[in-house]
Amino acid sequence: MRVVSVLVALLFATGAPVTAAESTVWNFNVWGGKRAFTIGIETIKKILEAEAPESFELRINYGDALGPPKKNPESVRVNAFEAAQFCVGYYPNKFPLLSVLELPFLLPTKLRQRANIEMEVLAHPLIVEEMAKRWNIKFFGPSFLPGYEFMGNKRIETVEDMKGVKMRISGLNATALELFGAVPTMVTAPEGYTALDRGTIDSFGFPYTYGFGSFKLYEVSKYVTDGFNMSGFMCFQGVNIDAWNATPEKIKQALPTAQNEAIDAMIKAYKEADEYWIPIFREHVEIVKIAPSERVKLQTVSGKIWEEWADGQTAKGRAGNEILDFVKATVAKYTN
Incomplete structure (x- = not known):
């Protein structure tokens, strides 16, 4: 102070x-x-x-x-x-228990x-x-952040399209994408424009729509997904x-x-932000609609990732199962 x-x-x-x-x-x-x-x-x-x-x-x-x-x-x-x-x-590893809120598809999509x-x-x-x-x-x-989509220079319409794609997404969500062959690469938000422009990454995971717009990633991209609505940071x-x-x-x-x-x-x-940026995106990139069935494929593998996360925390002497159970109960409280 x-x-x-x-x-x-x-x-x-x-x-x-x-x-x-x-x-x-x-x-x-x-x-x-x-x-x-x-x-x-x-x-x-x-x-x-x-x-x-x-x-x-x-x-x-x-x-x-x-x-x-x-x-x-x-x-x-x-x-x-x-x-x-x-x-x-x-x-x-700096906020290990709080990382529970970055588990893929654990939180609802409504803000x-x-x-x-x-x-x-x-x-x-x-x-x-x-x-x-x-x-x-x-x-x-x-x-809190809106759901994550992917903008970049590789067209992604199915989870199979992620194979070999260098995708910017954080650790626990990255685990889900890796199961379908994605190559997670971590760069910060301010680094995204240059990383896409130089090809350091192929696709950038960001809150849709404001994140892509605020950092002008549409200027160095060809495609953006609409429908994965993933958890993010x-x-x-x-x-x-x-x-x-x-x-x-x-x-x-x-x-x-x-x-x-x-x-x-x-x-x-x-x-x-959505009302402002979506028309601009349409002028610069192809908005690729993601079928609900593709999102379900990612959701299906997520339950196992949650349990592995909890077991890993518990093995290190932390209350992993307790905090995961609390989050699940809180999600049920607000969504049922």
Whole structure:
């Protein structure tokens, strides 16, 4: 946390002393520019700063201004900056239990349901403990994503078309694609344009539609799928616990309202992004419709991947089965 001295002059006819007021500042690091994905943190900023306009500031630093995204956990842990955007797939083995939310086809496709499930999982004591003990981080802002599709220069219409294709997708979802011959390759969002342009990857998995549009991947692609609707990154906004503890009580009390309004704002932003980007995509790439039967093929292999994930966590002394069972029950709660 940064404490900024703000000089407030109290002028009276006879002259008045100058006093100093302290203002809490959170510096927040996020990759890329303003887009649908950042509407959540922008909404939280607006609400929290309005709650305590003279004693709290949330400074959003776009474009990795404070450091590379893959180092955000380490940077926030040591309070190099107070808060940051996190996506679990960028940090293999750093948030092992939270990676449950990146299991393929575990979460529903409807955004409201997904947001509600993620919020409950992020509040689970096992996840709270994992963040705190490993990284001195507290969750404070939702960053749920739409389903993933694939844009690039290899035409994919069936799962068999994935054979030999270098596909950008995160670890646990990559496991499902590997079973059909895909070659997972991990690059960050800002690296996607160059990777597609140079042929480092053939197809880029990203939230549909805003992700492809925000990073202009349609400019260096020929095709985009529509219908896989895969799980992707589990993302969230976190703050250094020491910085949180030193934050004004009014801000802490206002956070739940800010979170709910952020969820509403993100759902609206994703819908508006679809309306904006789909016509542009039609002008640049072929939109390849995926038959439901193809998605079912991927879903069919996913159950085994869930159980293997849980067993692997348990073998390392973590509560893998417990957290998986909790997520399954929470999914049922919001979808049945």
